[in-house]
Amino acid sequence: MKDTGPETFLRFDNVKKSYDQKNLVVKGFDMDVRDGEFITLLGPSGSGKTTVLMMLAGFESVTSGDIAIAGKSINKTAPNKRNIGMVFQNYALFPHMTVAENLAYPLKVRKLPKAQVRDRVAEYLDLVELSEFGDRRPGQLSGGQRQRVALARAMIFEPTLILMDEPLGALDKNLREQMQFEITRLHKQMGFTVIYVTHDQTEALSMSSRIAVFNDGIVQQCAPPAELYEHPANAFVAEFIGENNFIPGTVITRDATSAKVQTDGGTIVAQAAEGLTEGSACRVSIRPEKLFIPPTNHDYDNALTVRFNTRIYVGDFIRYYFKLTDGTDIIVKVLNDLSAPDFDNGAEAQLLWLASDCIAFPAG
Amino acid sequence: MTTAPHRLDPADARNAAREVRKRRLQAFLFVVPLLIFIVFAFVAPITTMLFRSVHNPTVANLVPDTLAALDDWSGETTPDETVLIQFASDMKRMANDRTSGQLADEINRALPGMSSVVKSTARSLRRVEDTEIAANGASLLLEANDRWADPATWHALRSAGQVYSSSYYLTSVDLERKADGSIAQRDTQIYVKLYIKTLRMALIITVLTIVLGYPLAFFMAQASDGLANFLMVFVLLPFWTSLLVRTTAWIALLQTNGVVNSTLMAIGVIDQPLELLYTEFSTIIAMTHILLPFMVLPLYAVMRGIDQSFMRAAISMGSRPLGAWYRIFLPMSLPGLSAGALLVFIISVGYYITPALVGGTDGQMISNIIAFHMQQSNNWELAAALGSLLLVLILLLYWLFDRLVGADNIKLG
Numbered sequence: 001m002k003d004t005g006p007e008t009f010l011r012f013d014n015v016k017k018s019y020d021q022k023n024l025v026v027k028g029f030d031m032d033v034r035d036g037e038f039i040t041l042l043g044p045s046g047s048g049k050t051t052v053l054m055m056l057a058g059f060e061s062v063t064s065g066d067i068a069i070a071g072k073s074i075n076k077t078a079p080n081k082r083n084i085g086m087v088f089q090n091y092a093l094f095p096h097m098t099v100a101e102n103l104a105y106p107l108k109v110r111k112l113p114k115a116q117v118r119d120r121v122a123e124y125l126d127l128v129e130l131s132e133f134g135d136r137r138p139g140q141l142s143g144g145q146r147q148r149v150a151l152a153r154a155m156i157f158e159p160t161l162i163l164m165d166e167p168l169g170a171l172d173k174n175l176r177e178q179m180q181f182e183i184t185r186l187h188k189q190m191g192f193t194v195i196y197v198t199h200d201q202t203e204a205l206s207m208s209s210r211i212a213v214f215n216d217g218i219v220q221q222c223a224p225p226a227e228l229y230e231h232p233a234n235a236f237v238a239e240f241i242g243e244n245n246f247i248p249g250t251v252i253t254r255d256a257t258s259a260k261v262q263t264d265g266g267t268i269v270a271q272a273a274e275g276l277t278e279g280s281a282c283r284v285s286i287r288p289e290k291l292f293i294p295p296t297n298h299d300y301d302n303a304l305t306v307r308f309n310t311r312i313y314v315g316d317f318i319r320y321y322f323k324l325t326d327g328t329d330i331i332v333k334v335l336n337d338l339s340a341p342d343f344d345n346g347a348e349a350q351l352l353w354l355a356s357d358c359i360a361f362p363a364g
Numbered sequence: 365m366t367t368a369p370h371r372l373d374p375a376d377a378r379n380a381a382r383e384v385r386k387r388r389l390q391a392f393l394f395v396v397p398l399l400i401f402i403v404f405a406f407v408a409p410i411t412t413m414l415f416r417s418v419h420n421p422t423v424a425n426l427v428p429d430t431l432a433a434l435d436d437w438s439g440e441t442t443p444d445e446t447v448l449i450q451f452a453s454d455m456k457r458m459a460n461d462r463t464s465g466q467l468a469d470e471i472n473r474a475l476p477g478m479s480s481v482v483k484s485t486a487r488s489l490r491r492v493e494d495t496e497i498a499a500n501g502a503s504l505l506l507e508a509n510d511r512w513a514d515p516a517t518w519h520a521l522r523s524a525g526q527v528y529s530s531s532y533y534l535t536s537v538d539l540e541r542k543a544d545g546s547i548a549q550r551d552t553q554i555y556v557k558l559y560i561k562t563l564r565m566a567l568i569i570t571v572l573t574i575v576l577g578y579p580l581a582f583f584m585a586q587a588s589d590g591l592a593n594f595l596m597v598f599v600l601l602p603f604w605t606s607l608l609v610r611t612t613a614w615i616a617l618l619q620t621n622g623v624v625n626s627t628l629m630a631i632g633v634i635d636q637p638l639e640l641l642y643t644e645f646s647t648i649i650a651m652t653h654i655l656l657p658f659m660v661l662p663l664y665a666v667m668r669g670i671d672q673s674f675m676r677a678a679i680s681m682g683s684r685p686l687g688a689w690y691r692i693f694l695p696m697s698l699p700g701l702s703a704g705a706l707l708v709f710i711i712s713v714g715y716y717i718t719p720a721l722v723g724g725t726d727g728q729m730i731s732n733i734i735a736f737h738m739q740q741s742n743n744w745e746l747a748a749a750l751g752s753l754l755l756v757l758i759l760l761l762y763w764l765f766d767r768l769v770g771a772d773n774i775k776l777g
Contacts, residue, residue, distance in 0.1 A: 059676055080679045080688075092677035096695045105691075106681035157681060 009035040015065035027217040040204040043214030085154030085162040093138035100134035106157040235361040268302040269355040281363035290357040300352035308343035417748035449501030459486035475520035532749035566712040577659035585667035642724025659704035666700025699775035
């Protein structure tokens, strides 16, 4: 086992999980979480992220490996003794209790004196701005209000760690943004550590200190949001996080950081990802907002000729659909201002971009 | 912005009302077949039964003139000659119509032992001339049997002759109306005891099905779909086999030389075979088995709807699993539990076939007595009164349940 650093609060050490004794759902998960961090486990459904959360909460056993909080293994600790707060997608508010009774539940279980329970409940209702709603039943609240009650209930017994399992999945878009803000505020204010599971990348990017991208039981990359977006470690992350175009090609030459790639439309220069070898097939990823259509005064290293297909008016920006000579679709996002050009159907156009904005990944 | 008027104009209101009427008619048409069926198959029989329990015109139809003559009778001595003569002539007519047997049965219910008296009197008066009866009817009657001199006999006739009477209800609660009109306990106490026993057995059966069914339903609700469906087949299996077969299987198990006794004797636990069959025990155990699905199904349906995140949330907040179950899961599964308990209890209160087959005399329930009065003693009126009382009892229990638990706390799925 590695030395536990002084600032490491929660550590996953080669954690594996199998349900059927044949296949691993989680294939060796390693992670060190510092106190107060907001960690998001992001991945498509069935990628193992919820399983990791359930193992941490104690509702699933760990097949092998170790989970430790503050240096102590919790593998054998009963879930009710772990002191971990949890927020569920369906909120799991007890329908036969009022909001105040829901909040009081963890305190009553801990046998706190009545007066203290009452004060704490009032304090936390105030914290989530629901002071007026203590006597209501969860069924009488809106989705956002229920979510706030669920948050307050997970925080009220002052756990050191709060787990959130797709907590905003059931809310509509506006409310979801509002709640993201709310969760971020509470996290900053109270300073607890959060492990957050979602399949929504916007949510992950806007809230997290670090994001662990899961696929097929393996963490593909664990990094802060900006790094994840700007420097994806592999083609899966590049494709999963945000929108991306992929241009197929062959590596002509590569040095330490960059590679020259031959495509059907010409030669382009890109950053070289790990595992890229000269002469092999590759895919060059480039974000739609990093592509420019001339006339433009942006700098550029690469230029490709494309054929205009269609454009979609989205509002704040316009999406252009082009085709490369080999038929690959290329999407370009242009801000909806005076520079957004018009094209005739099938017209030829140039796309320009910087070498530092595109990455060549090994194909396959 | 333009503002549109909020009120409907008369034409709009007419259209809206027509729409509502049409929808109501449609809804009504959907249930018409069932409604007709229920009226013929349920409402009508129940009403007939309730009516029968207080209405018995047999005697009044057989001897209307005698009963009319008895109106003036003081009730303390033998009725005067005109009544006796009238009755003698009625008896002769009935003897020739072969309806005297009916009268014998009816009076015998009011006063045991009268059946043979009526029948022998009818025989002796059958061949007597009408003129002879008109002249000497009274003495002929008294000669045929001296019980016709006893006022009690005539009280019995008079009370049997009432078209509407509460006597069957009084009998069902072990009471009777004395000659002076007061209400007193009957000598034989059968029915109240039987009602209490029936309720007690139903309660035991309900508790047993909860004890057996709740953990099973809980497990099934947590299990994977495949396993839950597999187990569900076993729960439903009793429904797919004939009730008679299931009950007879219990006979095979429990009888003196049955599986249970011979096994226990073979392993040396007992020397003498236990009296298992034809007892209260056998009725309870067989009915628990038969009614278990009625408990498991609503429980399972409700529990299946309770997401496991509720229990997990409670446990993550520090509750022990048992505490979380008691404080969170049990209240949430209560609607299923209420529905199952009510279903099992009400079905077992009115259960007939299993007690009849495996109950012996010890394990009889109220339904068996009702059946006895309908099939053997031919006392439909008493059977109807007992049945109506059972219905009232169940409604009373339901009302009590509604007060305690709340009827909207019942959920079948």
